[in-house]
Amino acid sequence: MQRVALVDDDRNILASLSVMLESEGYEVDTYSDPELALREVTRRPPDVAVLDVKMPRMDGFDLLRSIRLRSQMPVVMLSSVSDETDMVMGLRLGADDYVTKPFSPRVLLERLRACSRRAERDMTLHGAEAPSRRLECGPLVMNDECHSATWGGKPLRLTRNEFQVLHFLAERPGYVRSRQQILDLLHGDDLEVDDRTIDTQIKRLRTKLRAVDPEFEAIDTVYGVGYRFMAPITA
Template identity: 50%
Template sequence: MTATIALVDDDRNILTSVSIALQTEGFVTRVYSDGEVALKAFAENPPDLAVLDIKMPRMDGLELLRRLREKSRLPVIFLTSKDDELDEALGLAMGADDYIAKPFSQRLLIARIRAILRRAEPAQAGEPGSPEGSPQAVLERGRLAMDPARHKVTWNGENVTLTVTEFLILETLASRPGIVKTRNQLMDAAYQDDIYVDDRTIDSHIKRLRRKFRQVDKEFDAIETLYGAGYRFSDE
């Protein structure tokens, strides 16, 4: 099935050029120059992935993402101003799957979109009614349960909603509890297409993971930091 990509940016030139590039690659595109209009459209007919500019009038990309994350785990890529680390950190902390700094290569954006869509496929394939979906074993580690087929995570029986990237990072850590995973190993698990991301991206996703679990358990400490080495999951 052809993936639908939503583009939200108040720069008409970017909307036009990126939309044409994506359509050339076989994607269906929807374009919005207003965050409020996009939010309403997503509720009525969600795309497969959204590319959001952060700096927009009325409703900016950060607010749009915040509102989206109240009800959806729609994969999101942020477009940020060059060298604006605060925007990048905020976007990742709020649940974006990735970010790209302007000015950006359309080729890089398309590669990132394809990578995130591929990472989302296992959860979609396992949904009921999918003839191609095959059951995947539920991963249980202490109070954690992860169901890859349904993209479902629980802690102490309470649901924890994760983005695709967060799910893959946690799954990599929990699959071998007690074993330290370096940032490079976590990047390889979450970004499997030789796409460069820096250490700050992984650190931001880890912070977001901890924050989400602490919303259901204030004492959550299963994701441990080994300074200078990486991260590990403890199921004790």
């Protein structure tokens, strides 16, 4: 039996979707509080999650960002706004599908089934185990499940933000990440945060990496654009 996490501040929607999905054989967890939902799906990941976009304190985009730091579970976004910008934002953040309210419960059901089929196919193609949480790029090895990072076998003591920035750069070596992309990763839609704080994060990262490797030069500054990670060739 597959388990679905429904996150929406509208309790009527939670109740109606829960009844429909349970009648189709799903086990359903419902949350009207997105912060509680994040704690619970982190502790006990469901097979698929359905997130409303417009919620108080933490909206669906913020919740999706936080989930994607921990899991690649299939996620379907719900929105009462048929705005292409919202849809693009959700998909860029890692949503697997997007449904606009009002919607047919049967349509949502089929979207969930399609997401589950894709996830099962990916597991078949890449092995029966869950997707690896280990990233290796040259001398750098990171594991986001246990928040560990090493360079050339030497441990790096990174803050949460430093870990996220380094992982973000290293997962696509040679690819330029703009300051705004890194800012979005760390702070979401907080417009009060100066993008120059990213320069400080990069400076601290370089300092910590040079502490274990004085010749470290793997984070390039692309002036006027952002930063990129260039993994050194190892023997």
